[in-house]
Amino acid sequence: MLKKKERFDKYVEILDTTLRDGEQTPGVAFTPLEKEQIVSSLLMKAHVDRIEIGSARISDGEKEALAAIIGKVDKKGGADRLEILGFVDGGKSIDWVCEVGGKVINLLCKGSEHHCRIQLKKEPQEHFDLVCREIEYALKRGLTVNVYLEDWSGGMRENFAYVYEITRRILEYPVARIMLPDTLGILTPEELSKYLDWMYSAFPGIRLDFHGHNDYGLVSSNSLAAVKMGINAIHTTVNGLGERTGNQSLCEIVALINDMSDRKTRVAEKQLFGLSRLVQTFSGKRVAWNAPIVGGDVFTQTCGVHADGDKKGNLYANDLLPERFSRKRNYALGKLSGKASIDKNLEMLGLDLEKNVREKLLKEIVRLGDKKKSVTPEDLPFIIADVLRQPMQEVIRFDKYAIHTQQGMAPFARIEINFKGRDLAAESHGDGGYDAFMKALRKALRLVDVKLPKLLDYEVRIPPGGATDALVGTTITWDTGERPMVTTGVDSDQLLAAMQATQKMINSLFGNKPATH
Structure with a gap:
């Protein structure tokens, strides 16, 4: 039985x-x-x-x-x-x-x-x-x-x-x-x-x-x-x-x-x-962006009306709260964004802007959205700086770099950088050109007690049918401890695009915030 x-x-x-x-x-x-x-x-x-x-x-x-x-x-x-x-x-x-x-x-x-x-x-x-x-x-x-x-x-x-x-x-x-x-x-x-x-x-x-x-x-x-x-x-x-x-x-x-x-x-x-x-x-099988619970965008609100409803009483939230699954809700920025979306993202960044500045910021985000540019929360300080016509402080500058890849030899990077006014240099081997660059960069920044976050994801995009000289978009996701940070770089050279994304991450984490009123 x-x-x-x-x-x-x-x-x-x-x-x-x-x-x-x-x-x-x-x-x-x-x-x-x-x-x-x-x-x-x-x-x-x-x-x-x-x-x-x-x-x-x-x-x-x-x-x-x-x-x-x-x-x-x-x-x-x-x-x-x-x-x-x-x-x-x-x-x-x-x-x-x-x-x-x-x-x-x-x-x-x-x-x-x-x-x-x-x-x-x-x-x-x-x-x-x-x-x-x-x-x-x-x-x-x-x-x-x-x-x-x-x-x-x-x-x-x-x-x-x-x-x-x-x-x-x-x-x-x-x-x-x-x-x-x-x-x-x-x-x-x-x-x-x-x-x-x-x-x-x-x-x-x-x-x-x-x-x-x-x-x-x-x-x-x-x-x-x-x-x-x-x-x-x-x-x-x-x-x-x-x-x-x-x-x-x-x-x-x-x-x-x-x-x-x-x-x-x-x-x-x-x-x-x-x-x-x-x-x-x-x-090696990626999950769809909209896969329930685990998809990359399933806890991201895009519509400004939805962000407003959430702000006033979680009107657009169901029982699948992101916190149940160790995730957080995000509010996308783009042409569909409204004031509430901006406010939610500013709140997460700890920024408090006057009403007229927020309105200018919204117009700029909508303009970028019309160009189909993805605007991330990490982009906000740079956009705000542009709106205020106050250049954001660049805390890091890549003055010189040489990255070599040769058959039979491990990739090698030598860099000279300036971090908050201090000149630093380092070199390192790696498993690839970008890996060698990152190891050299981490080594240089350790001299000033700066620790970089871990890389969670690295994605390269080339326009469909693009030629060998086409622009490359590199999107890197970083583990900052609180929530993932996404930065992007664009260049015809894939390695330089990745370096731009890395530079953007460092300026976002360690740069001064723009002036607020």
């Missing part, structure tokens, strides 16, 4: 499969050390309930990596939270899982008659018998067994009798969970709810997981529907990684469960943004 678990538990379990299904994203392959870091962040920081860390019998390298991960987690008593996908292969996957120290196997079998007959070329009863033998052997080896019904959604559509029979056979054994994949992302919330009702009616007390895909953009709606039907667990990936359109995004379903149902998760919401950035870096 299935291990019983209440259908409507207060807490919905989260199984994250970034390291298994997420790694099936084209071009994504995590190193063993990256996998260890992701597991640590998921378990120890985000408090995800379970992790599917990989598949059996993939490679010797995968075997070593999973053994190392399980060994480290087992020392803290959490190895039963790590799960490995296994196959109906005569016990080979089961032996493999045992060899790496695994405690839980997620056995993959066919949840639709179509897959069974076409892919396996087997009669259903033959497949059922093989699955049962696999379960018997896994239990004999002391493993906890979960069972995936691959293409369950297709099976429910075409022949519920098949799904019923394979489930009935599985339930003759003390498996822990039945996992229900919408393998091709074909279900609607209404259809999923109906099928789950069939499953619960046919098998009272059954413990179910839902594993959704996003082909029609419905995965979050489907997962929420499953939660409202009493599902025990939802499968996720960080940033929605996965084949085709990806899997259920971890952060999205956590927020949905917590806000849109009468159930909760144990996931630490404040850790989700950092986790997203970590996986984004390791995977």
